[in-house]
Amino acid sequence: MTRVYLTRPLPEAVLTRARELFDDVEVREDTAPLKIGQMRAALNLYDGILPTLGDMFSAEVFDEAQNPRCKVLANFGVGYNHIDTEAAKGAGVMVTNTPGAVTDATADIAMTLILMSARRAGEGERMVRAGEWSGWHPTQMLGLHVSGKTVGIIGMGRIGQAIARRCHMGFGMKVVYFNRSAKELDIPATRADSMAQLAAKADIVVVAVPGGADTHHLIGAPVFDVMKPTGHFINIARGDVVEESALIKALQNGQIAGAGLDVYEKEPDVPKALIDMENVTLLPHLGTAALEVREAMGFLAVENLRAALAGETPPNLIE
Numbered sequence: 001m002t003r004v005y006l007t008r009p010l011p012e013a014v015l016t017r018a019r020e021l022f023d024d025v026e027v028r029e030d031t032a033p034l035k036i037g038q039m040r041a042a043l044n045l046y047d048g049i050l051p052t053l054g055d056m057f058s059a060e061v062f063d064e065a066q067n068p069r070c071k072v073l074a075n076f077g078v079g080y081n082h083i084d085t086e087a088a089k090g091a092g093v094m095v096t097n098t099p100g101a102v103t104d105a106t107a108d109i110a111m112t113l114i115l116m117s118a119r120r121a122g123e124g125e126r127m128v129r130a131g132e133w134s135g136w137h138p139t140q141m142l143g144l145h146v147s148g149k150t151v152g153i154i155g156m157g158r159i160g161q162a163i164a165r166r167c168h169m170g171f172g173m174k175v176v177y178f179n180r181s182a183k184e185l186d187i188p189a190t191r192a193d194s195m196a197q198l199a200a201k202a203d204i205v206v207v208a209v210p211g212g213a214d215t216h217h218l219i220g221a222p223v224f225d226v227m228k229p230t231g232h233f234i235n236i237a238r239g240d241v242v243e244e245s246a247l248i249k250a251l252q253n254g255q256i257a258g259a260g261l262d263v264y265e266k267e268p269d270v271p272k273a274l275i276d277m278e279n280v281t282l283l284p285h286l287g288t289a290a291l292e293v294r295e296a297m298g299f300l301a302v303e304n305l306r307a308a309l310a311g312e313t314p315p316n317l318i319e
Helices: 012-021 036-045 059-063 085-090 103-118 121-129 158-171 195-201 244-252 272-276 291-309
Strands: 003-006 024-027 048-050 072-074 094-096 150-154 174-178 204-207 232-235 258-261 280-282
Touching: 003 012, 003 036, 012 024, 012 291, 036 059, 048 291, 059 085, 072 291, 085 094, 094 291, 103 121, 103 158, 103 204, 103 232, 103 258, 103 280, 121 280, 150 158, 150 195, 158 174, 174 195, 244 258, 244 272, 272 280
Parallel strands: 003 024, 003 048, 048 072, 072 094, 150 174, 150 204, 204 232, 232 258, 258 280
Antiparallel strands: none
């Protein structure tokens, strides 16, 4: 009998698909991340696990799981920095993810944050709800006009490119990007020599790199110090890619005009300093929060489970 464990509630269509494929599907109803003991137990109780963000399958978890029953961690999401892939491999456990399904939805949230931050939409909405709007006048809440400006994108993978297309084709923006290697793109774009060079040129800086040890605190004071005082900073990547204390300092000192964040360094904790600033737009990690997107992610994760447990190479195996 094939037993699989889904660590969070998922859309009903995904659950139906999983139940069609596997003998025993257990769905954990709690929406909080798994605790270390729960992860260790799951590795020994199930043939496959479908975890997600926050389920910290660290080397410590695998150290205690001798010859686990589990053969695959089919991660729900493209980012997998919460899973120690080397430790998993050492324990004979495959790791997969769900790229592609999240690209457009995440790029859409980046555009939402760009527009909300530049045009002070969150601040304005709070003003109206609080009954503090006194009526239109010519100098009220002047923000940054996005059309024709320069966007700097750090990380030019699938999501970075999708953001670049939206900015250029939708708003006539110039695109500058920083990436470890040059990219062949279908829109005009200039590759910067460094993040500092990009930050100095851009009106809006967007981070779209994967999470992990290589990108931990990739963005800090050296980037914020050279941004324009009219510049806006957007993060739709992973929270710990940004040194949050440096961002707070840059905002408090007026080094940059605003920020739009969908992710945080220690989710779900958001520093009070960020909450207290009117020029910061804060979203609760909505990057892929659309039903059809979450269904697509779930179907892909379930297919990765099926393939791995059938002895096939999963479509999205992390090598």
